[in-house]
Amino acid sequence: MTPEDIHPVSPSCADCPIRHRAVCARCDERELGVLESIKYYRSFEAGQMVIWSGDKMDFVASVVSGIATLTQTLEDGRTQMVGLLLPSDFVGRPGREFAPYNISATTDLMMCCFRKKPFEDLMFRTPHIAQRLLEMTLDELDSAREWMLLLGRKTAREKLASLLAIVARRDASVKLRATRGRMIFDLPLTREAMADYLGLTLETVSRQISAFKREGIIELEGKRHVTVPDFDRLLNEAGDDADGGMLS
Amino acid sequence: MTPEDIHPVSPSCADCPIRHRAVCARCDERELGVLESIKYYRSFEAGQMVIWSGDKMDFVASVVSGIATLTQTLEDGRTQMVGLLLPSDFVGRPGREFAPYNISATTDLMMCCFRKKPFEDLMFRTPHIAQRLLEMTLDELDSAREWMLLLGRKTAREKLASLLAIVARRDASVKLRATRGRMIFDLPLTREAMADYLGLTLETVSRQISAFKREGIIELEGKRHVTVPDFDRLLNEAGDDADGGMLS
C-alpha cells in the first residue's frame, strides 16, 4: 500500500496524520510546511515493540503499512488487545506524556511519526485540527464500547464472526468486494493475537475457525488466506443487529 | 450533593459542563454568559430513559445528581453497560447528531443540559474548551480500554472487586476515606445493573458479593450499604497491578 492509497485526496499532504479529506483539504501551506518539518519515519520488524506502556511517548503517528496492536496486561500475564491499527490509522495522544498501553508490531511496520510538542503547538493554534482529533477520538471511543459489548456478551462463535467481518470490511481488496457479497482477504493476526483481541484462548479461536470452514461460511487457503462466499451469512453469525460499523 | 461540591473552584461557573478547574478558571465572562444563556435543567425518575440509541440528541450535559448509565444491546436482549455517569460527569458528543447508546437513569437524576448547536459554536471559537473536551474524551477512552481488559480477561471475583473499588473511590464520603483504608459507601446499582456492567449474570454477582461478605472483605448493611474495612485487601482481589486508575 502506497501513501497515495492512504491519502487519496491530497498528495501534497500525503503524510498528514489526520487521515481525513476534510482536514487535509483545509490544511494551508504553512500548516503543511510545519507537518513536513517535524515528520520522520520509523520501521519495525514483526514482533518488535513500538513502545511499552508507561514509557514516555514523544510522537504521534500514522501507520503507513503493516499492522500494530495496542495491548494491556494483568501482572500474571493475561493480555487483552484493546486496539488494532491498520494502515492509515492514527496513534498518539496530544496532551499525554506517557503511553497508556503497549504498542507492538505484529507484522513488519512502517510508521510516519511527528514530534509531539510541535504537533501539539500546531493543533492548539489550528482549530480544525483539534476538531478533527476530537472526532477521531470519539470514533475510537465508539469502537471501544462496541468491543465491550462483544467481550461482555457475545459467544465465541459470534466473537469470531465479528472479527472476521471487521477485517473483511477493512482489508478486502476493493475489486472483490463488488462481487455480490464475496470477500477475499488475509488475516493479519495469528490465532493467538485473535484470541487476545476477543478475550478467548487460541484453541477456541482455532476451533471456531474450523467450524466456520466446515459449515462453508468461510473457505481457507493456508492458515491466513480467507474467502467469505456470502458476507451476509457471516454477518448473521456476528449477532449484532443491522450494520454495526466498528472500525479501527 | 450540591453544585458547589461538583464545581468547587469557580462558583460563577457552577454549571460549566467542562468539569475541570483549569477550564472553569479560564472561562471569561463572555463565555460564562453564553453557557448561562443556553443551559436548562432536566430531571428524570429512577428507571426512566434519557435517550434511546439512534435518537437525535441535541444537547450536551453534566450530571448534577443521581446516576445514569450508557448501555448497548444485542437484538436478542443481551445488554452490556458501556459507561456509568456519576455526578459531575459529562455526556454528549460535539459534532455528533445521534446518540450512539441508550442513556438511562438508574436513580432519580438531575442533569444540567446545554443546547448542542450553540455549545459547539462556543467550542469551535474557544480553543481551551475544545482541548478540554479532547482530554476528557481521551480519559473516557482509557477507561473504556481498561474495562475491555476486565471484560475479556478477569474472573467474576476480580470483576466484582474491580467494580467495588471504582465505586468506592468515586463515592466514599471524604471523611471516612481518611480512616486508614476503611471505606463506606452505597452501591448505586442493582445486582442486575452490576451484572450488565461486568458481563456477568445477576446470580453470579450476588454469589460473589456473598463470598466477599463471608470472607470479611466487605460488610453489608441492607443490600446496598457497603463497608470495606481494608481497601488494599479489596484491591488485591481486583487482579490489576498497582493502582490502575479507572474512572467513569
Place this chain on the structure above:
DNA sequence: GCAGAACCTTGACCCAAATCAAAGAGAGCC
C-alpha cells in the same frame, strides 16, 4: 533436503459461570 522453530489443529477432560428453580427480604400500599 533436513532440522528446528513457530504456529496451528484436534481430542479429552474439567471447571467457572450460566441457567433453571425456588424461596426470602424489603418497600410501598391498602
Place this chain on the structure above:
DNA sequence: GGCTCTCTTTGATTTGGGTCAAGGTTCTGC
C-alpha cells in the same frame, strides 16, 4: 397487618469455553 411487587439470595444442574496434551503444517536457515 397483610398483599403485591421488585430485588436478592441460594441451591441444583448444565454447558461453553478453558486447560492439558499430542500431533500436524509451514517456514526458515543451513
